[in-house]
Amino acid sequence: MERSCEVERAFSLVEVVLALGISTFAIIAIIGLLPMTMKSNRDTIDETRAITLMEDMIADRRHSPSTAQSARYALPALNATTRQTQQLYLKEDGQIVTSAQGARYRVAATMYPASGFGQPAFLHLSTAWPASTNSAANAVEMTAAIAP
Known part of the structure; x- marks a missing residue:
């Protein structure tokens, strides 16, 4: 009887250790990126909410009578003769609060009056968060230009 000499194929210990080292390095790199990714995601959510709130404020001013303050946010009337600025503190859902305590967003709303008859007024909104900081x-x- 002849015995065949077959070579068994297997990974060597060096190859296994090398593969584990590369895998460990990749996993540590991915885990290291998670906090930065989560912060970026939170910043994006906050910016999207801030833009949505400002669009809501503009819609509120456009759909209110030009001779009165806006209904929801009490923005100045369009027929004002001087520039008017007010500061609002808002929660994430757009609810107005009286101070930075409990607010997520701080909005500076400036209404620039129309420069002449038939000209639009301008509403400039600047929103910062968190509301409790000045950064x-x-x-x-x-x-936004708002027609009278």
């Missing part, structure tokens, strides 16, 4: 690191601005 402008997290802020967005929007300007």
Whole structure:
């Protein structure tokens, strides 16, 4: 009887250790990126909410009578003769609060009067968050022309 000499194929210990080292390095790199990714995701959510709130404020001003304050946010009337600025503190859902305590967003709303008959007024909104800080690191601005 002849015995066949077959070579069994298997991974060597060096190959297994090398594969584990590469896998460990990749996993650690991915885990290291998670906090930065989560912060970026939170910033994106906050910016989207801020823009949505500003669009809601513009819609509120456009759909209110031009001679009165806006219904929901009490923005100045369009027939004002001087520039008017007010500061609002808002929760994430757009609910107005009286101070930075409990607010997520701080909105500076400036109404520029129309420059002449038939000309639009301009509403400039600057929103920053968190409301309790004065840093402008997290802020967005929007300007809208509003016909009288």
